[in-house]
Amino acid sequence: MSKQINAIRGMNDLYGDQSQAFDYLVQTSESVLKQYGFQSIRLPIVEKTELFARSIGEVTDIVEKEMYTFEDRNGDSLTLRPEGTAGCVRAVIQNGLAHNQIQKLYYTGPMFRHERPQKGRYRQFNQFGVEVFGIESVDIDAELIALSARLWEKLGLQNLELQINSLGSQAARQSYREILVAYLEDNKSQLDEDSLRRLESNPLRILDTKNPDMKALVEAAPKLIDHLDEESKQHYEDLKAHLDDLGVAYVENPNLVRGLDYYNRTVFEWITTELGAQGTVCAGGRYDGLVEQIGGKSTPAVGFAMGIERLMALLMDNQLIHEDGGPDVYMVLAGDSTKRPGLIISEQIRENLPDINVQMNCGGGSFKSQFKKADKSGARIALVLGEDEVSQQQIAVKYLREDREQEMVSWDQLFSLLKTVLTQSK
Numbered sequence: 001m002s003k004q005i006n007a008i009r010g011m012n013d014l015y016g017d018q019s020q021a022f023d024y025l026v027q028t029s030e031s032v033l034k035q036y037g038f039q040s041i042r043l044p045i046v047e048k049t050e051l052f053a054r055s056i057g058e059v060t061d062i063v064e065k066e067m068y069t070f071e072d073r074n075g076d077s078l079t080l081r082p083e084g085t086a087g088c089v090r091a092v093i094q095n096g097l098a099h100n101q102i103q104k105l106y107y108t109g110p111m112f113r114h115e116r117p118q119k120g121r122y123r124q125f126n127q128f129g130v131e132v133f134g135i136e137s138v139d140i141d142a143e144l145i146a147l148s149a150r151l152w153e154k155l156g157l158q159n160l161e162l163q164i165n166s167l168g169s170q171a172a173r174q175s176y177r178e179i180l181v182a183y184l185e186d187n188k189s190q191l192d193e194d195s196l197r198r199l200e201s202n203p204l205r206i207l208d209t210k211n212p213d214m215k216a217l218v219e220a221a222p223k224l225i226d227h228l229d230e231e232s233k234q235h236y237e238d239l240k241a242h243l244d245d246l247g248v249a250y251v252e253n254p255n256l257v258r259g260l261d262y263y264n265r266t267v268f269e270w271i272t273t274e275l276g277a278q279g280t281v282c283a284g285g286r287y288d289g290l291v292e293q294i295g296g297k298s299t300p301a302v303g304f305a306m307g308i309e310r311l312m313a314l315l316m317d318n319q320l321i322h323e324d325g326g327p328d329v330y331m332v333l334a335g336d337s338t339k340r341p342g343l344i345i346s347e348q349i350r351e352n353l354p355d356i357n358v359q360m361n362c363g364g365g366s367f368k369s370q371f372k373k374a375d376k377s378g379a380r381i382a383l384v385l386g387e388d389e390v391s392q393q394q395i396a397v398k399y400l401r402e403d404r405e406q407e408m409v410s411w412d413q414l415f416s417l418l419k420t421v422l423t424q425s426k
């Protein structure tokens with residue numbers, strides 16, 4: 001036997017329940033996004049490395065140590081996208097979609113980060129991203145948050161906590177940075193290795209530390225929210241007022257800074273306690289400076305990304321997946337001469353009754369084993385075709401899930417019977 005080849009660590013196959021949960025999540029998200037007037041955009045998985053370095057920030061975990069970067073055959077440095085916003089901004093600029101117009105876009109697909117694989121943290125994972133370009137006022141921030149809340153409700157997810165914060169303007173953040181660095185310098189002995197490194201390069205990130213030993217230090221640190229510029233302060237107050245109007249509950253977390261450099265003003269995360277340490281299922285905020293930073297005309301923007309695997313885990317743990325796509329009808333064939341009419345009748349059902357799913361018993365098998373498969377398939381009806389039935393142009397209809405007598409119908413009557421029995425209850 002040849003040596004087996006396995007997938008790369010942290011890059012998973014999704015099948016069975018997982019695949020069902022994935023599809024259900026994406027379809028439900030799309031249906032909610034449509035309610036709010038969003039359109040889909042499809043983006044490349046590979047971009048120039050420079051795009052991510054410039055947007056996410058040189059001194060972030062992602063750019064410093066998590067990107068899958070490689071040299072193309074012509075020597076260009078390319079990177080498998082670690083997130084979707086940068087590519088979406090690039091696309092919007094390149095295609096002239098941002099200038100003097102509003103864009104409300106969503107996308108979904110795989111992202112790649114070289115992290116240590118663990119529950120809820122993978123090297124290839126999927127995000128569902130939502131971005132709005134061209135709106136500066138806070139009503140859209142509130143609407144985006146309300147949209148995500150509506151999605152949780154539609155999915156039946158409870159116990160998600162919304163945390164919000166404001167990062168203010170670039171200038172406010174700059175002056176706060178000095179205040180923070182002074183405080184951290186005074187407490188340098190308590191900083192861990194990562195934080196010492198960040199002290200000069202990206203001190204705000206220290207607030208986002210996951211090290212429990214630094215918790216007290218971080219909680220006592222001066223707060224950015226106390227040093228906001230007037231406009232950002234108003235923007236934040238208005239956001240809270242809108243959320244109150246909409247009945248969306250939130251917790252203010254002054255240490256919420258997000259791991260990417262492009263955010264300003266509103267930032268938010270939806271967090272669950274059900275998944276252990278990897279509890280953030282959705283995160284986003286405003287990034288008014290990014291379009292200009294990547295070479296477009298100054299355009300306000302706001303968005304968020306959901307972690308599909310983490311939401312899938314929540315759905316599966318809470319048994320919230322609504323299965324669909326199983327067969328309604330299972331075709332059981334007794335005898336070789338029934339195969340040809342069986343195939344034809346199955347096709348005719350699909351042709352005439354496209355809402356009904358038919359599983360044909362291809363591959364043969366005993367009567368008993370075929371019935372076992374029919375039962376396991378979840379189908380409501382088994383159609384049984386034996387040689388006698390074929391010679392009389394009839395078919396037996398057997399009800400697998402209800403107390404109802406088996407009946408024999410002619411091929412002509414079959415469609416109307418299936419329609420009456422199956423489509424009305426669908």
Ligand code: ATP
Binds near residue numbers: 309
């Ligand atoms: P975390 O703090 O959990 O590392 P992050 O701040 O790096 O998250 P974002 O870049 O904001 O995450 O990505 C948005 C969402 O994508 C996260 O909230 C999470 O649900 C999901 N996500 C991020 N990284 C991973 C990963 N390696 N595996 C699975 N899901 C992920």
Ligand code: MG
Binds near residue numbers: 259
């Ligand atoms: Mg991360």
